[in-house]
Amino acid sequence: MRRCWRWMDALPAQPGPGAGSRGLVPDHGRHLGYRRRVPSVLGILADCAYSSARRHSLIGLRGSCRSPWCGGGASNEEVNMAHFSVLPPEINSLRMYLGAGSAPMLQAAAAWDGLAAELGTAASSFSSVTTGLTGQAWQGPASAAMAAAAAPYAGFLTTASAQAQLAAGQAKAVASVFEAAKAAIVPPAAVAANREAFLALIRSNWLGLNAPWIAAVESLYEEYWAADVAAMTGYHAGASQAAAQLPLPAGLQQFLNTLPNLGIGNQGNANLGGGNIGNNNIGSGNRGSDNFGAGNVGTGNIGFGNQGPIDVNLLATPGQNNVGLGNIGNNNMGFGNTGDANTGGGNTGNGNIGGGNTGNNNFGFGNTGNNNIGIGLTGNNQMGINLAGLLNSGSGNIGIGNSGTNNIGLFNSGSGNIGVFNTGANTLVPGDLNNLGVGNSGNANIGFGNAGVLNTGFGNASILNTGLGNAGELNTGFGNAGFVNTGFDNSGNVNTGNGNSGNINTGSWNAGNVNTGFGIITDSGLTNSGFGNTGTDVSGFFNTPTGPLAVDVSGFFNTASGGTVINGQTSGIGNIGVPGTLFGSVRSGLNTGLFNMGTAISGLFNLRQLLG
Template sequence: MANFALLPPEINSALMFTGAGPGPLLEAAVAWDGLSFELGAAASSFSSVTSGLASQAWQGPAAAAMVAAAAPYAGWLDAAAARAAGAAGQARAVASVFEAARTAMVQPIAVAVNRSQIVSLVLSNLFGQNAPAIAAVEGSYEEMWAQDVAAMVGYHAGASAAAAQLTSWQQSLQSLLGIPENWGVGNKGSNNVGNGNTGNQNAGNGNIGSSNLGSGNTGNSNMGSGNNGNSNIGGGNHGDTNIGGGNSGTGNVGGGNSGKQNVGFGNAGTGNIGGGNKGDGNIGFGNVGPTDTAAHSNIGSGNTGSFNRGSGNTGDGNWGFGNTGNGNIGFGNTGNGNIGIGLTGNNQIGIGGLNTGSGNIGFGNSGSGNIGFFNSGNNNVGFFNSGFANTGFEISGTNNTGFQTTGGTVTGAWNTGLNTTGFGNTGGEVTGAFNAGRYTTGFFNSGEQVTGMFNSGKSSTGFFNSGHANTGWANAGAVNTGFGNSGNTNTGGFSSGNLNTGFGNVGNGPGLSSGFANTGTGTSGFFNQGNNASGFTNAGDDTSGARNAGPDASGFNNSGFGGSGFQNSSDRGSGFFNSVNNGVGFQNSGFFNTGIRNSGVGNVSSFPPDDHGHSGFFHR
């Protein structure tokens, strides 16, 4: 539909004066009035007949049942009569608004005369003598344009206001037929199918919003579960229009992406295609590029810089493998503008040594202390690495073990987060796969400090939770212990109210907590001592899961704070059985690590003297 503000007066005026006018609306108003009268008369007659029968010839239980059954029909007839009368009134209102707008419009003949004048003046303006007259006529035309637009604005506002006052017939007909407003228990809103929803037209359990298909969503029109945002397809996404799982941002396709319009997994930035890329517009795996424009992006894997084509390059505009510098074409070159293999310097053409760096073992290395092929970083073991102290291939980060990774101290692949163990993670201190949230243990989570799968909320333990600090699954509310709750601080399932213990509650329960034997406030579950906690026997505040002593934690048997997983004593980490070293432990991921910033399995570090920890397996 065209925007009337952009249309010239020739079109706006012609449309208003050549149409059917207010006649059809006035005829419709007369018809609605007639229908209203007939419906009102039918309601009165129906009520009179039923009451007469019940008070005279027809007595007893059958008569009472008949009167009770007939009452909704009489009520519906009265309601329909009122709605018909309202429709008649609004039709007259729109007709009146139309007549007022047409009166305010410029007559089409006036517009035509103006345009004819301008044509005549222009054709006879051989020496510029008509310039003042042309300006005056054009000024008059602009006033006509403004007058028509103002009239149309008033018409649009009046017609919209009249339409907004029309009431739906659906609710009264639904009541007449005995159709429930919602199908299920614990729903707030209308036309929900499922349990514990807050909103309208949801199909599933524990959603907050409207038109969601799934469970535990917060937002509108999501298809899946545990999403926080709008129009997502999948699970555990935070943002809008994502397709997949565990994405944070907008328009991502895949898993564990953080940013916008990424396709793949573990990308951080905008418009990346592949896995483990950091920056904008990279195509491939494990690239670190700029964040200003996709025109400077890398194509390949393991590149650090911009506009590189190939793998393992450090710098800008390189074509090939393992180059360090800018504008090189070939393999293992160090410098700028070289074409060839193993050249050191600038603007050279030819073939140099096997390696251009120092202390390398292999071929095509331009860094130092490398073992392998086409490494442009230092102290790497493998091939196509542009980072530092990595073991694997196509890595542009630091101190990583694996492949196609841009993070630091990472064990795995396609990760852009720090201190991470797993695959396709953009969050840091993560153990698992395709997570965009930090300090997380599990899969496809975009929330932070989460233990489980497809959670977009923070500090939750379980599955498909979009609210925070939940223990269970498919909760869109906060601090619930159970499943399918859209309210807050409930112990049980399918409640849209707050502070309830049980199932299918719409209203609010008494007290400051729900559940059993909790001593904290704002808490759900069983035997919790912390505040704003859910789950079982947690002592920390803002905690979910079971038997956690530290605050801001999820999972089971953790004594550290701000982490996730199982039986960790270090802080701000994830994983399983990670512990402190000499009283210090934080930001670990993986299994059985001790100290600080480790990923992988069985690594030990301390601070001081270590400043970054270890990746991989069983380092001391």
């Protein structure tokens, strides 16, 4: 453009019709400032033709725009990102006339109308069905619970229908605004004709005779520019106003946070499954939030029986983001790991990758220490495979890749482990057998992927569980996150049955306390549930703890007696609690599993005692 301004330098020093009218076009009126310099005619024609050609290239017919009014040498990409208020009519007009127009928005409005009608019909039908069930064929507590759970969904469907109807109306409004803007915008053909006329006048402007007509054409061009910007401003304002009337539905976030559970026996919100305590769990028997699986304690765990460290009261604390089976800690991936950020099986410590490592940041199998890479290494910062003693390090090991003492098998670390990838040492009874199986960490576990103490089974965490994927304490069964449960997927405590999130229930899917039955959400106010039980806080059938404090028994035909302080805390079937060596005469019980006799025994038929 600046080169083309020279043609006006030959004009007399008098104001022209466009003088000072810079308006929306930066420096566009500078061609009416007069410098009284007379250029050559050929120079005028060359410069003006060059500038005009560059200006025409904005509509995408030639090259990229490099003229000053296009952003001082901006590329096409920069032009596309520019605000409409600084773009010339060649671009604004063409953009409004290209594309599908308002048809897609009208189609979207029709779709929103259809969705609104479907949602309204669904809400009406849903409410009608639930009302008919609760008012006629289905009565009782379960019916009331279903109606209470269904009511928010019906309300949500009604709200969503209204929101869809509003979206349809606003889509129609945007389409109307677009059509109004398109009607007000200068047609691209008129803009192109103006530019062609300008170029023709420049080419024939011998001795400046066409100056008045050139100024008139440029003035009209500026009017086109202003008209396009005004139309686009109205379009922007109308579309913004329509969009502003579509906020997130009031209360939707609160509704999502308070969604009822899908399943039975859950406590909290938006759980899918049974017997969960917390929010957004998928599965059964989880305690916490955002868990997927069964028997997890904490947040964001995926799998079975994952939890955090055991506290001073021998209770499971929450773990986070574990993936796998029976991990204790945070961010572990695998099975039977104790610590944080371990990947593999049976590691004890932090940041280990592999199996059966004890320490931190080891890579490999059966290493003891820190920052080792290899197999069966003992110490720190070692690298390689320990070939001495058939790949074992330490003393008294039999097998391959063991480190520590008195291990038998493959890639065990610690002391007294038998199997593969086991870690830890028996601190309860030093010198006795520790873990037996595959990928166990902790103390005296038997099975696969257990972390904790005295567990028997698969993927159990915490203490004295018998079964699979239990994260609580003293459970017999599968996926229990509470303590002293007999059954499956209980997140509460001292339950006999399945999917109970309350406490001391006999039955299934009870969210209340001390109930005998199914799906009960209220508290009975009784001391025990079930049949034929004695003591306090007892569920199940014919359990008889006796003594000074006879408490916390679930299951069938269990007894506990002889303890001077506590008798009970037993789950399973047919266990007999009598004082043992671990606690002396103070406690009797702490048994899980089937037909064990003694104190603090898990498993079946006293096999643990025989192995010990």
